[in-house]
Amino acid sequence: xxxxxxxxxxxxxxxxxxNTSLCSVGRSGNDLHYRGYDIKDLAEECEFEEVAYxxxxxxxxxxxxxxxxxxxxxxxxxxxxxxKVVLEALPKDANPMDVLRTAISALGCxxxxxxxxxxxxxxxxxxxxxxxxxxxxxxxxxxSLFGTRISVETDEESIxxxxxxxxxxxxxxxxxxxxxxxxxxxxxxxxxxxxxFTCRVIAGTGSDFYSAITGGIGALRGPKHGGANEVAxxxxxxxxxxxxxxxxxxxxxxxxxxxxxFGHPVYxxxxxxxDIIKGVALNLSVESESVQLxxxxxxxxxxxxxxxxxxxxxxxxxxVALNVMKIPTTFFTPIFVMARLSGWSAHIIEQRIDNKIxxxxxxxxxxxxxxxxxxxxxxxTS
Amino acid sequence: xxxxxxxxxxxxxxxxxxNTSLCSVGRSGNDLHYRGYDIKDLAEECEFEEVAYxxxxxxxxxxxxxxxxxxxxxxxxxxxxxxKVVLEALPKDANPMDVLRTAISALGCxxxxxxxxxxxxxxxxxxxxxxxxxxxxxxxxxxSLFGTRISVETDEESIxxxxxxxxxxxxxxxxxxxxxxxxxxxxxxxxxxxxxFTCRVIAGTGSDFYSAITGGIGALRGPKHGGANEVAxxxxxxxxxxxxxxxxxxxxxxxxxxxxxFGHPVYxxxxxxxDIIKGVALNLSVESESVQLxxxxxxxxxxxxxxxxxxxxxxxxxxVALNVMKIPTTFFTPIFVMARLSGWSAHIIEQRIDNKIxxxxxxxxxxxxxxxxxxxxxxxTS
Numbered sequence: 001x002x003x004x005x006x007x008x009x010x011x012x013x014x015x016x017x018x019n020t021s022l023c024s025v026g027r028s029g030n031d032l033h034y035r036g037y038d039i040k041d042l043a044e045e046c047e048f049e050e051v052a053y054x055x056x057x058x059x060x061x062x063x064x065x066x067x068x069x070x071x072x073x074x075x076x077x078x079x080x081x082x083x084k085v086v087l088e089a090l091p092k093d094a095n096p097m098d099v100l101r102t103a104i105s106a107l108g109c110x111x112x113x114x115x116x117x118x119x120x121x122x123x124x125x126x127x128x129x130x131x132x133x134x135x136x137x138x139x140x141x142x143x144s145l146f147g148t149r150i151s152v153e154t155d156e157e158s159i160x161x162x163x164x165x166x167x168x169x170x171x172x173x174x175x176x177x178x179x180x181x182x183x184x185x186x187x188x189x190x191x192x193x194x195x196x197f198t199c200r201v202i203a204g205t206g207s208d209f210y211s212a213i214t215g216g217i218g219a220l221r222g223p224k225h226g227g228a229n230e231v232a233x234x235x236x237x238x239x240x241x242x243x244x245x246x247x248x249x250x251x252x253x254x255x256x257x258x259x260x261x262f263g264h265p266v267y268x269x270x271x272x273x274x275d276i277i278k279g280v281a282l283n284l285s286v287e288s289e290s291v292q293l294x295x296x297x298x299x300x301x302x303x304x305x306x307x308x309x310x311x312x313x314x315x316x317x318x319x320v321a322l323n324v325m326k327i328p329t330t331f332f333t334p335i336f337v338m339a340r341l342s343g344w345s346a347h348i349i350e351q352r353i354d355n356k357i358x359x360x361x362x363x364x365x366x367x368x369x370x371x372x373x374x375x376x377x378x379x380x381t382s
Numbered sequence: 383x384x385x386x387x388x389x390x391x392x393x394x395x396x397x398x399x400x401n402t403s404l405c406s407v408g409r410s411g412n413d414l415h416y417r418g419y420d421i422k423d424l425a426e427e428c429e430f431e432e433v434a435y436x437x438x439x440x441x442x443x444x445x446x447x448x449x450x451x452x453x454x455x456x457x458x459x460x461x462x463x464x465x466k467v468v469l470e471a472l473p474k475d476a477n478p479m480d481v482l483r484t485a486i487s488a489l490g491c492x493x494x495x496x497x498x499x500x501x502x503x504x505x506x507x508x509x510x511x512x513x514x515x516x517x518x519x520x521x522x523x524x525x526s527l528f529g530t531r532i533s534v535e536t537d538e539e540s541i542x543x544x545x546x547x548x549x550x551x552x553x554x555x556x557x558x559x560x561x562x563x564x565x566x567x568x569x570x571x572x573x574x575x576x577x578x579f580t581c582r583v584i585a586g587t588g589s590d591f592y593s594a595i596t597g598g599i600g601a602l603r604g605p606k607h608g609g610a611n612e613v614a615x616x617x618x619x620x621x622x623x624x625x626x627x628x629x630x631x632x633x634x635x636x637x638x639x640x641x642x643x644f645g646h647p648v649y650x651x652x653x654x655x656x657d658i659i660k661g662v663a664l665n666l667s668v669e670s671e672s673v674q675l676x677x678x679x680x681x682x683x684x685x686x687x688x689x690x691x692x693x694x695x696x697x698x699x700x701x702v703a704l705n706v707m708k709i710p711t712t713f714f715t716p717i718f719v720m721a722r723l724s725g726w727s728a729h730i731i732e733q734r735i736d737n738k739i740x741x742x743x744x745x746x747x748x749x750x751x752x753x754x755x756x757x758x759x760x761x762x763t764s
Contacts, residue, residue, distance in 0.1 A: 011400050011586070012742035018393050021748030036749035045756060062760045082471040086488070089467040094491035101596060102487040106468070109476035109484055192744045198583045198597055204393070205576050205604025214483060215580055215597035222587025224739050265741050357606050359647050360394035362574045366403030367418035374427060378444045 010265050018200065018354060022055060022346050023191040029269035034189050035059075043276045048159060048184035049073065052342040055189055056126050056349075069127075070157055076131035077152055077162065079103075082110050084139060084149070092144035096137060096334045097221040101214050103136040104129060108210025117206075119349050125209045126345030130159060133338050137331070138166035159338060160184055164325065175287055176325050179280050183321060186273045186314055187336050189343030191266070195219035195226065199344045203351040204358040216344045217337055223260070226340075229332040232261035233319035235300070241292065242299035249303045261316035262304045273314040281320040294320050392647050400582065400736060404437060404728050405573040411651035416571050417441075425658045430541060430566035431455065434724040437571055438508050438731075451509075452539055458513035459534055459544065461485075464492050466521060466531070474526035478519060478716045479603040483596050485518040486511060490592025499588075501731050507591045508727030512541060515720050519713070520548035541720060542566055546707065557669055558707050561662045565703060568655040568696055569718050571725030573648070577601035577608065581726045585733040586740040598726045599719055605642065608722075611714040614643035615701035617682070623674065624681035631685045643698035644686045655696040663702040676702050 024033045032039040035054055042051055046060075053061045053069050061069055079087075086106040090099050111128075114121050135152035142148045156162040156171070160180025164172035190196065198219040202212040220226035239245035249259065264271055278298075285294040297312075297320050304310045322332050406415045414421040417436055424433055428442075435443045435451050443451055461469075468488040472481050493510075496503050517534035524530045538544040538553070542562025546554035572578065580601040584594040602608035621627035631641065646653055660680075667676040679694075679702050686692045704714050 009738055011736075011738040011740045012394075012397070015394075015397060015742045016745045017742035018744055019747050020744040021746070023744075024746040024748070024750075027746075033751070036752035037754055038751075041754035045754065050757065060755070060757070060760060062762045063757050064762070066757065082473070085471040086468050086484075089464040089471075090488065090491045091464070093494075095494065095590075098487065098491045098494070098590075098592070101593065102468075102484060102491055105480065105484040105487045105596065106472065109472045109480045112475075112477065112480070191746075192742050194583055194587050194739055194741050197740070197742060198580060201576055201580045201583060202597065202601040202604070205601050205607035206609065207600055207602075207604035207607075208477075208480075210480070211483065211600030211603050214487065215584065215600045218589055218593025218597045219584040219587050220589075221593050222584070222589035222739075225587035225589075227588070265739070354393075356391055356393040357576055357604075357647070358393045358579070359576050360397045360399035360574050360579060362400055362402040362405075363398045364403070364406040364409075364573075365401050366406070368406075369415070369420075370418035372419055372423035372427065373442070375432065375442070375445050375448065378442060380444045380446070 012360075013265065017192060017197065017358065018351070018356065020191065020347070020350060022343065022350060023189050025191045026266035026268065030267055030272045032190070032272050039186070039272055040276065043182050043185045043273075046181070046185060048181045048188070048339070051185045051188050052130055055342045055346040056123055073127060073131040073159065074157070076128045077135050077154070079132055079135050079139065079152060080107070080110050083107055083136065087136060087140040088143055090140060090144065094144075095221070096141075096330050097217060097337070099140050100133060100137055100334055100337055101217040103140070104133070104210060104217065105214045108208065108214070113208045113210065117352060119352075122209050122345065122349050122352075126341065129213065129345075130338070130341050133334075133341065134159065134163035134166060137334050138163070141167070163335070163338065167327065167331075172325075175284065179284055179321055179325065182276060182280050183318060183335065184339040186277055186318075187339035189340070189346070193225065194222075195340065196344055196347050199348050200351040201358045203348040204356055209348060212348045213341070213344060216340070220333060220336060220340065226333045226336040228260050229315040229318050229322070229336065230329050232315045233323055233329050233332070235260065236293055236297050236319060239296050242295045245296045246299050246303050249300050250307060253303075253307045259300070259304060261319070262308070262310040262312055264313045267311075267313070270311040271313040274312050274317065277314055277321060278312075278317040281317040281324070284321055284324040288324050290324065293323060394742075395647065399574060399579065399740060400733070400738065402573065402729070402732060404725065404732060405571050407573045408648035408650065412649055412654050414572070414654050421568065421654055422658065425564050425567045425655075428563070428567060430563045430570070430721070433567045433570050434512055437724045437728040438505055455509060455513040455541065456539070458510045459517050459536070461514055461517050461521065461534060462489070462492050465489055465518065469518060469522040470525050472522060472526065476526070477603070478523075478712050479599060479719070481522050482515060482519055482716055482719055483599040485522070486515070486592060486599065487596045490590065490596070495590045495592065499734060501734075504591050504727065504731050504734075508723065511595065511727075512720070512723050515716075515723065516541065516545035516548060519716050520545070523549070545717070545720065549709065549713075554707075557666065561666055561703055561707065564658060564662050565700060565717065566721040568659055569721035571722070571728070575607065576604075577722065578726055578729050581730050582733040583740045585730040586738055591730060594730045595723070595726060598722070602718060602722065603715060608715045608718040610642050611697040611700050611704070611718065612711050614697045615705055615711050615714070617642065618675055618679050618701060621678050624677045627678045628681050628685050631682050632689060635685075635689045641682075641686060643701070644690070644692040644694055646695045649693075649695070652693045653695040656694050656699065659696055659703060660694075660699040663699040663706070666703055666706040670706050672706065675705060
């Protein structure tokens with residue numbers, strides 16, 4: 001076990017729960033590698049589908065392999081009629097994460113994973129979920145809000161482009177598609193975070209692929225995990241300008257309030273993903289001639305460093321970037337799902353090969369050996 | 383941390399992942415207590431609803447409290463129309479665990495948990511799920527197989543009775559209702575088992591109650607966990623009589639085959655629940671004048687002890703008991719859900735009070751610092 005500083009707010013912090021060949025994180029304080037490749041190279045040079053292929057299928061694809069993979073994903077965007085019926089039954093005020101959890105759970109009833117649990121079947125399901133999760137979400141969105149049964153097919157080349165096209169009903173600008181590639185790559189994988197660990201605990205019992213994924217979605221939904229990017233935007237949008245923001249944040253720090261979007265359980269120096277997503281957020285903001293939110297976010301980051309020596313994590317400027325692309329805030333965490341599906345899938349396959357059930361112990365701190373009293377002799381106490 | 387013998391097939395074995403006041407298990411090698419009460423007293427003296435109240439609401443109820451609780455549960459058996467639509471969309475060959483996972487996930491879209499996450503709201507949802515999970519499962523069962531939209535209301539006093547009544551369409555014998563009480567009590571809670579741990583990991587991110595429960599169902603579905611009682615019956619039903627069974631099991635042991643239903647990651651001496659469920663299985667078998675399956679199961683248990691010094695766990699004779707009550711094998715694990723909902727719920731509430739995210743580390747064993755090669759320069763390798 002490497003050295004670690006256990007945090008009060010984190011259980012099992014620094015405790016090794018298994019082996020992985022997928023990701024190393026935080027070993028120098030601010031590094032992240034997927035299967036040995038530096039996240040900076042991947043984010044700068046790759047499309048998201050290349051990285052998904054790396055994680056799920058084990059290596060970076062050649063040009064021909066990538067074309068073939070993108071064609072395959074493009075052919076898997078449809079959703080079964082039964083899942084559409086399920087999506088139509090869900091109300092418009094539902095949490096989109098709950099919608100995605102339910103739709104994928106229903107898909108698991110309709111397109112069951114074969115019992116043998118072969119890696120190639122799992123990869124096929126992973127690809128199908130990557131290709132169709134935006135379709136499911138956007139089908140529900142348009143139906144529940146406007147009563148429209150949209151076609152979930154587009155000719156977009158990428159998962160991010162497909163999502164933006166279905167959301168806005170038109171071809172997205174190239175710069176937005178590129179921004180989605182970067183955001184999805186940065187969100188794709190992060191070792192034994194809580195949602196990935198959930199997937200592995202479920203996979204460890206021998207359960208099916210969809211059960212593991214629905215568990216992962218449930219865990220990612222929490223505001224201490226994937227939900228943080230939504231909370232980040234809420235904070236940024238509170239302020240009219242960056243100076244008002246600075247004053248208020250100093251004030252909140254004095255009152256010991258936790259500011260979501262800063263610090264990280266694994267990184268000690270900085271989040272290596274921050275510089276990359278910050279650049280994306282700035283470019284998109286300048287291009288759209290709307291830099292105010294970026295300025296507010298940037299000023300708050302200065303304050304957090306000045307007062308607390310805390311650095312922004314991936315969620316902080318992701319919120320700015322996604323907001324510029326007119327993505328409703330409640331879809332920020334579902335976008336995280338679309339990305340992390342690749343990492344989750346690779347971890348499920350790896351956990352199955354590892355073939356262990358994950359079963360820790362608890363420290364019992366309740367009453368000992370109480371005398372049982374029959375119901376008629378029990379006294380009313382509260 | 384107490385002494386433990388880590389097992390190769392179990393990750394985090396003996397590693398403390400948190401505190402609990404709900405359950406202590408295996409400290410003497412074969413003990414189990416719920417909130418300090420011996421499982422033997424609870425199983426002999428209580429109705430399941432008493433134990434659910436103990437776990438979810440914190441103490442054993444008085445007679446008046448139990449009556450009131452049972453009345454409340456009885457009033458919560460209905461399911462919303464939207465959930466019925468979802469259930470009707472799921473095919474008859476779906477896995478009932480997937481159906482339950484999907485229905486509860488859909489319910490979480492329709493009856494969302496309030497954002498504040500107050501224990502009293504969580505208790506209310508827990509009670510509703512306890513009361514209605516049999517309704518959801520049986521509604522789907524009758525609709526998918528026979529096209530019938532059944533009423534999910536019965537005048538049965540207990541959750542077990544309600545399930546049997548909906549399944550068979552008639553009032554169940556008193557001995558069966560009693561047997562369900564015992565089975566549900568024995569399955570209700572078991573410390574940081576994989577499904578409960580899943581619920582806690584999900585709850586630890588600040589996610590909602592339904593997300594945690596759907597994750598728990600997904601984990602319980604695995605054959606190394608809740609699915610074991612279904613596999614146990616498959617084994618028992620392979621044989622025409624107990625002597626054929628004995629010969630074959632000795633043979634399989636020689637071939638190092640793992641026989642599901644024996645041994646346990648936590649108990650070292652015996653499973654304290656086995657004697658109790660074995661008695662129930664025998665009584666039901668004698669009453670129904672059909673002891674052959676019991677005899678086969680009992681003979682296999684003798685062989686396992688003789689050849690491997692392995693003891694039957696709860697799943698082994700549960701399979702016999704549930705089979706006597708003409709419960710389809712694929713519902714064995716869903717019955718486990720109906721019981722364990724009580725333990726899961728109590729653990730979710732406890733994890734929220736603990737207020738920690740559960741985030742372990744991994745041992746990285748993949749390639750280090752690979753040189754990134756641009757896509758056009760990559761060579762085709764497999």
